[in-house]
Amino acid sequence: MLVANDRGRQIIRACCPAAAAEGLHPGLALADARAVLPGVRVAPHDPAGDAACLDWLADGATRWSPMVAAAPPHGLLIDISGCAHLFGGEASLVADVLTRLHRLGFTASHALAATPAAAMALARFGQPRIADLPLAALSDQEPVQIALRRAGLKRVGEVAKLPRAAVAARFGEALLAALDALTEAAPQPLDPRLPVAEIVAQQRFAQPIATTDAVRATLEKLLLRSAVQMGARGVGGRLFALALYRADGHVAHVAVETAEPQRDSAVLLRLFDERIAALNDPLDPGFGYDLVRLAVPVTHALDETQLGLEGGQLAETQLAELVDRLTARLGRGRIRRLARADTHIPEQASFDLPLASSAPSAWLTPAPGEPPARPIRLFDPPQPIEVLAEVPDGPPRRFRWRRQVHDVTAHEGPERIAAEWWRRKDGAGLTRDYWRVEAADGRRFWLFRHGLYDREPGPPRWYLHGLFA
Amino acid sequence: MPSVARLVPPVSARVPAAAGRVALDGGRVDAALGGGLALAGCHEIYGPAATALALMLALASARSGPILWLADPRQDDGRLYGAGLAELGGDPGRVWLVNTAGVGGAALPMLRAAAEAQRCAALACLVIEAGSASAVDLTVTRRLQLAAAAYGVFTLLLRAGPPKPSAVLTRWQARAAPARRLAGNAPGPPRLALTLERQRGGPADLYLELEWDRDRRRFLPATAFAQRAIPIGAAFGRHAAPVGHMPAVALGRAPRPASGIRAA
Numbered sequence: 240m241l242v243a244n245d246r247g248r249q250i251i252r253a254c255c256p257a258a259a260a261e262g263l264h265p266g267l268a269l270a271d272a273r274a275v276l277p278g279v280r281v282a283p284h285d286p287a288g289d290a291a292c293l294d295w296l297a298d299g300a301t302r303w304s305p306m307v308a309a310a311p312p313h314g315l316l317i318d319i320s321g322c323a324h325l326f327g328g329e330a331s332l333v334a335d336v337l338t339r340l341h342r343l344g345f346t347a348s349h350a351l352a353a354t355p356a357a358a359m360a361l362a363r364f365g366q367p368r369i370a371d372l373p374l375a376a377l378s379d380q381e382p383v384q385i386a387l388r389r390a391g392l393k394r395v396g397e398v399a400k401l402p403r404a405a406v407a408a409r410f411g412e413a414l415l416a417a418l419d420a421l422t423e424a425a426p427q428p429l430d431p432r433l434p435v436a437e438i439v440a441q442q443r444f445a446q447p448i449a450t451t452d453a454v455r456a457t458l459e460k461l462l463l464r465s466a467v468q469m470g471a472r473g474v475g476g477r478l479f480a481l482a483l484y485r486a487d488g489h490v491a492h493v494a495v496e497t498a499e500p501q502r503d504s505a506v507l508l509r510l511f512d513e514r515i516a517a518l519n520d521p522l523d524p525g526f527g528y529d530l531v532r533l534a535v536p537v538t539h540a541l542d543e544t545q546l547g548l549e550g551g552q553l554a555e556t557q558l559a560e561l562v563d564r565l566t567a568r569l570g571r572g573r574i575r576r577l578a579r580a581d582t583h584i585p586e587q588a589s590f591d592l593p594l595a596s597s598a599p600s601a602w603l604t605p606a607p608g609e610p611p612a613r614p615i616r617l618f619d620p621p622q623p624i625e626v627l628a629e630v631p632d633g634p635p636r637r638f639r640w641r642r643q644v645h646d647v648t649a650h651e652g653p654e655r656i657a658a659e660w661w662r663r664k665d666g667a668g669l670t671r672d673y674w675r676v677e678a679a680d681g682r683r684f685w686l687f688r689h690g691l692y693d694r695e696p697g698p699p700r701w702y703l704h705g706l707f708a
Numbered sequence: 709m710p711s712v713a714r715l716v717p718p719v720s721a722r723v724p725a726a727a728g729r730v731a732l733d734g735g736r737v738d739a740a741l742g743g744g745l746a747l748a749g750c751h752e753i754y755g756p757a758a759t760a761l762a763l764m765l766a767l768a769s770a771r772s773g774p775i776l777w778l779a780d781p782r783q784d785d786g787r788l789y790g791a792g793l794a795e796l797g798g799d800p801g802r803v804w805l806v807n808t809a810g811v812g813g814a815a816l817p818m819l820r821a822a823a824e825a826q827r828c829a830a831l832a833c834l835v836i837e838a839g840s841a842s843a844v845d846l847t848v849t850r851r852l853q854l855a856a857a858a859y860g861v862f863t864l865l866l867r868a869g870p871p872k873p874s875a876v877l878t879r880w881q882a883r884a885a886p887a888r889r890l891a892g893n894a895p896g897p898p899r900l901a902l903t904l905e906r907q908r909g910g911p912a913d914l915y916l917e918l919e920w921d922r923d924r925r926r927f928l929p930a931t932a933f934a935q936r937a938i939p940i941g942a943a944f945g946r947h948a949a950p951v952g953h954m955p956a957v958a959l960g961r962a963p964r965p966a967s968g969i970r971a972a
Contacts, residue, residue, distance in 0.1 A: 589790030651894035708760030
């Protein structure tokens with residue numbers, strides 16, 4: 240028996256058939272239930288766990304059809320249009336579903352119908368025909384059911400015979416919509432849990448496979464088969480999703496992405512190797528996989544190509560493959576390139592963007608013959624330092640950074656960079672005076688004084704912002 | 709007034725680097741290295757100017773393709789700054805930063821990524837910011853060196869702190885050297901003080917000072933620029949004429965107790 244806290248009372252949420260036979264039902268207080276059955280076993284209700292379990296089941300159900308939707312709290316919808324013949328007809332498909340669920344320890348009722356809502360209602364009420372369904376299948380609201388009963392209606396079939404306008408007028412549009420959902424009047428597309436791929440290759444096994452080598456060999460076969468499909472359509476895949484269905488219902492997913500459309504099975508096999516090697520939880524075959532499916536949900540046009548004779552294209556292909564392998568190993572967005580922003584604020588002028596989603600930016604070429612004006616390493620945020628200067632707004636003579644005193648032997652500055660007052664709401668912000676300095680040991684630093692003496696509030700503070708070559 | 713250009717020996721006088729090598733000083737050190745720093749090899753750099761030397765070597769190698777930078781997010785010397793890279797004469801867009809933090813163990817993802825990258829000959833340079841990772845041991849460096857030699861990827865291993873045993877081709881200590889003074893006592897182009905500490909199968913313990921020529925993307929030996937002593941704070945005309953040549957000591961013994969210079 241599962242109980243949950245409801246406004247300070249322990250309420251039964253679900254109970255087993257044996258308890259139900261004693262007259263217990265969901266909604267009853269735990270104290271009342273204990274009065275009937277003193278020895279009843281109680282566990283807390285875990286809705287999130289239930290939902291996760293249902294999702295897990297829905298995942299496993301993709302072995303029968305790609306169109307699977309979970310119908311909380313305890314329903315699974317599987318669109319078997321065009322799938323039944325793969326399993327030897329509807330009857331044997333249903334038998335397979337029920338056997339597998341039973342093996343997992345679930346009790347299930349099922350129904351086949353033309354619409355999802357009808358299938359759900361038939362399975363729920365255990366009726367063979369839609370017309371025989373009770374009124375509860377139409378509306379779960381007590382007032383509507385009472386109103387229908389007062390009108391002398393008992394079954395869905397009787398409501399369906401009434402004129403539609405009259406039904407809408409007396410019982411509301413919602414009832415009419417529910418009626419349409421049970422019949423085929425309104426289209427009801429399923430919302431599949433996973434995107435349905437156009438290109439799919441799969442392999443079933445009467446005897447589950449459990450060794451890595453067997454899985455790899457199967458994967459290679461599937462990659463070759465999908466490559467043939469993609470070649471016929473002139474496309475290449477950008478995303479490859481491998482699903483390994485374990486005999487006990489668990490499904491393991493491994494996916495690789497490529498930067499360029501790809502259908503070379505050798506390259507893809509290597510990417511999968513990388514991905515599987517980098518998995519946090521290694522694949523656990525358990526008692527073995529009895530179905531392996533490779534889907535290519537994202538494709539792009541890719542024509543048959545011949546490698547160019549010049550090296551440029553070869554180098555680009557090599558680089559794209561390197562990026563793919565590193566992405567497969569490390570994850571997306573891990574390879575970044577330096578990009579430039581159009582601002583004077585140094586720490587905002589250069590940042591890094593993911594390589595895949597950015598174009599190279601144009602950089603300013605420095606004037607020839609001049610020493611570098613910007614550091615090669617930048618501290619963000621700048622590091623506070625203590626500075627000794629000869630005159631308050633003059634160049635620094637000596638500063639202390641990381642507990643070490645540096646004597647300034649050469650300097651250039653100041654380069655004055657004002658705050659971007661036009662971007663700030665208060666129009667304020669302190670001016671920075673940047674100095675390029677060289678210390679006695681030859682190291683070159685980029686320092687700035689934050690604020691101007693007298694003209695801006697507060698005593699100015701000094702920061703170290705970067706390190707030069 | 710002689711200009712800087714006239715103080716630099718003409719390019720023809722410098723010994724050009726052999727194919728597949730980077731010229732450093734165009735003189736004795738290059739000869740000791742067998743014609744320059746070999747591109748098909750793994751070189752270890754440590755010291756405060758390690759980042760600078762790695763960037764300069766990558767640019768001086770004149771190879772096309774991206775510079776793959778396996779960044780160490782734990783190092784505390786700030787992030788690579790694009791505008792500063794442009795000021796060194798490179799295209800910052802060519803630098804691809806790879807962040808391996810948080811993928812499994814500490815240094816292992818970085819080393820695996822390095823192994824991947826070393827198989828891609830289209831890279832101009834591979835920079836591995838290993839920091840003080842203890843995983844980078846003798847075996848790992850040997851593997852890096854073998855792969856660099858086999859696939860020809862110019863590999864630079866940046867490390868922090870005192871050197872540990874390694875099997876790389878060369879090991880360098882890179883520090884900043886005082887730069888030439890420009891007008892108004894401004895520091896001039898970047899200058900590095902390098903010590904070749906180890907070289908496999910070759911002479912080592914060589915010290916040299918190099919200045920980076922940003923516009924031509926090459927190193928110039930500091931000896932090419934004569935310099936006079938400058939009192940701090942005094943103002944000078946830019947590219948001031950040398951008063952009494954006082955060539956900087958540019959080649960010779962390393963300033964640490966050394967076993968002596970082996971014959972080149």
